[in-house]
Each structure stands twice: as C-alpha cells, then as structure tokens.
Amino acid sequence: MSSRIYFIICIFISLFQQITAQSYELLSPANIRKFADHLYKQEDYLRSIEEYKKLENYLSSDTLLVRISFAEIKMGHYNEADKIISIMSKSLRYTGITDFLSLRNNFLRINHTKQSYNNEYKWDRTSVNMNLWSPDVQESFNRLDFFRELANFPRKDLLERINIFTPEERDTINTLLIMNLDPPLKSPLIAGGLSSIIPGLGKVYADRPEEGIISLILTATCVYISYTNFEAKHLFRGWFFGGLSAMFYVSNIYGTVKATEQYNLGVKIGINNIVETFLQARDYYSPTSLLEMVR
C-alpha cells in the first residue's frame, strides 16, 4: 500500500513539473539574467547592458550595476558609467567600492580621451572617508590614485608614496615615475633652429636622418644651381632656382618642427601604453570584492 502511494505521488509531482515547464518563459527574469551574464562573459557589452536593464530589479542590485558600469567603461562610455556609479547603493558606498569605481572611471577617461584635467573631474581626496573601508579596498584605492596623479600631475613627491606598492613592484613604478617626470622629449625650437642653420640638421635631431639628408641635398643643390646661373648671367633661371631653394629651405624648417612634435607625441603615447599595460595586468588594482562581482 505504501509503495503505491509513493508511486502515485512520484507520477503526480513529475507531471506537475512538466506542466509548469511548459509555461516556462524565455524572457523570465532568471533567463534574462542567465543570457545577460553569458553575453557579458562573451564581451558583447552593448547587448549585455540592454539585457541587464530589462530586469526590473537591476537598479537595486549592486552586482548588476557594477557589471553595467564595467561594461560601459569597456566601451569607452565614461559618462554613462558615472551615472550608473552615482545610483549605486549606500551599502556599496560605505565599503568604498563606489569611490574606487569612480576613481577607475576617472583615470581611464583621462588616459584614453586625454580630456584636460578640469574642475568637472577634479578628485577631492578630503571628501573620501576611507575609515569605514576594508584594508583591501583602501590599498586598491591608494594604488590606483597614485597612477591617477601620475597621469595628471607627475611630480617628485609621488616618490614618497611608492611604499604603498609591494617591494617587487617598486622598481618598476619608480621607472614609470621617472619616465613621466622626465620623458625623453625633443625641443621643436631647437630642431627648427638647427634646420635654419643647416637644412636637414633639425630632422636628424628629430630622429629622421634620411629626410634630413634629402632636405640638405635638395636645398644645397638648388642654391648652387641658382648661384651658377647668376654667374652665367642667366637671371631668370637664377631667380627660378633661387626661389626653389627658398621654398625648400622654409618647408624644411616647417617640416622639422612638425617632425619633432610627432616624435614627442610618439614618446608620450609609448609611455601611456607602458603604464596601461602594467595596470591591465593587475586589473587596475581592483579590490577582490569588486572583482568577484564582475567575474
């Protein structure tokens, strides 16, 4: 008798499960969340954000808001990320995660868009109350803030803050600091001056020796031809080649200045890329609690 009862109960429950499965919705909150997480892991950030925003509770879920802000930052939408960060819960704010996210967003915006450091993005450390934060979050914040300062105002007193990094990293960070303080730039004024004395010399200074040699040959040859034509009393040809040499001379100086500016830009971009690579390898020093929310 008891066997039959058990059997009947099993059949009934199994049938009930099948029936409820048939009313299973593709767009149920659980399914939307699963799909959104899948898109996020596939790095299809635009679609994952759209899916997360379909969930009714996304505004009250810190994990979702953190993921959305990360996705916006990955796509370079820094303003949208700021808006998402600003609506995160107070509980997240007390832990310092929100401040860290803001700092990270700020740093990436400055580094990637090269927007000038104006009052809109000014970071006021005195408004940040770190006492309630865990040591992990405090450490992460201080480390990333160091790089934010390095990107905006590289200065010698940052050396005093190197102790917040691990001993293994200090040498590398010291090198990065020195690179930012004293990048190997070249002066456009010196380059232009050198080219005005000897055509092409400024280009050699700007690390373009082949162009410098060509400039020198062209200008010198035109000058010589102009001189010999004047000597041979061919006034028109003399003035023609004289004009040509003047044109080469002026364009050589202009070209030298531009070449130097391009060289300097290349150096700055190179330094930025080194810093970026260093930070990416360390997840921008994101605290463990934050990384768990986005993985």
Added chain:
Amino acid sequence: MQLFFCLCVIYSATIFAKERLPDSILTEQYIYCKQLHAEEKYFDAVTEAQRLIFFDSLKEYSFGANSLIADCYKQGGKFREALIFLGIASKYVSNEEEKITNKIESIRIHILNRSTSIALRQAEELKLAYTEREAESHYWKGWIYMFADRWGDAANMFALIDTCEYLKKFCEDIDNKKYSVTFAKAISYFLPGSGQVYSGEYINGILSLGWNIASGYLSVEAFKEERVFDGAAILSLLWLRFYSGNISNAEKFAKEKNSELYNSALNYLQLNYKGLKP
C-alpha cells in the same frame, strides 16, 4: 529505500523539466528572429538569435540561427564577423542542401569582402563536389571576377550559362569601355603627358608636358654651356622626377578612371539587376 527512489525520480523530473525549454517556445523565438531580420532590425535579430542559441540545448536551431546572424552581419558590412558565424553554422548542417547553402553564402560574403582567391577556390570546390551545381559555380565565379575588376573573365564565365546573356553583354560592354593602363604608360614614355590626355586629364597632361620640356631645356642648355654639374643636377632632380612622375600619373589616372567605371557598373547592377547578387 522506496522514499529514496521517489526522491531520485522527482529530482530527475525537475532537472529535466527545467533544463529543456519546450520546442514551441524555441520555434516561436526562431520565427521572431526571422521576422526581425525581414524588418531589417539586424541588431535585434542578432540578439534574439543569440538568445535562441543560448537556450537551445539540443542545438536544433544552431544552423538556422547562426546563418541568420551571419546574414545580419553581412547586411551591416561586417564580413569578418559574418564569416565567423557562417563557419559556426557549418558545424551544424544536417543535410546536403544546408551544406550547399552554407557554401554559397560563404562565397557571396567573400565576393563582397573582395577575397578573390578564397572565393574562387570555394566556387571551384562547389563545382567539383556537386556537378549538378556547375552552372551556379560559373555564375558566382562571374560575380567574383566582376568584383575583382576582371570584366573580360566575368563575361567568359557568364557565356557558359545560357540564362546569363544580359550579364555577359554587360561585362563585355564594361570591358570595352575601360582604359588600358599599359597603353597609357607606354605612350607616356614616348610623349610625356600623352597618357594623362588619353585618360581624359587634359590639363594634367599639358602641365606634365610643359614641365618636362622646361626641365629638359634647362638641362640641355646647362650641358651645352659645359656646366656639367648643373646639367646633371637639373637632369636628376627635376627632369627625371617630372618624367617618372608623368608615367606614374598616367598609370594612376587610368586606374582611377577604370575604378569609377567599375564602381558605377556595380552600382547599376545593385540597383537594377533583378537576379541573384552577392
């Protein structure tokens, strides 16, 4: 023992019920994807197709959904992504017809992407694998040659198909209208500027001729007056530069005119030709 057995049955039923969505839901989703695609809402169509693929645990719709995503990317001009999804779809073909469709779609995307050698190879593979599809292979080879600016070869391909007389004549017409780059360069060697004039760039041709005459005159005069260095400098720095510039300009203008001709031809076909296009 009996209780344990019952619990196992209930648990299995629960898992099975929850993990597998009913077919009707997936079918509706597939229809919805196709509807979005037909309405040209490609972004949404890709999203919904991705959703279908994610929840289709038995992979019944994998071929269709991935093919649809590939077509959406193709319509958006993202050929690399289109080829990736087409490649994924090819792993889920269930019959020969789907295999052929997948192959032809791949050829079409390679045509649009101008990957001529890959497209030709795939068209040849289609012909070898399916002899009954020889005409189709020739047809797509014709389009491959058109996109590769080989209109003569395209005309020859269409000549092999009875029903493509219009395309054959169209290609022949374009092939006759094009400028010969070799001829433009050749006549520029003998008479600087003539290649530009042949391509319809009259002012450029006259200027080029003028510069060459002027620099040639200056060089010769310098040599006559025994100012050998001057003559050599003018010859190498001016005359030779104008002369070689004239030849490269002749080539460049002929190619530019041909590009304009080919692009307008392809544009015309895009808008007016009613048959199958890449």
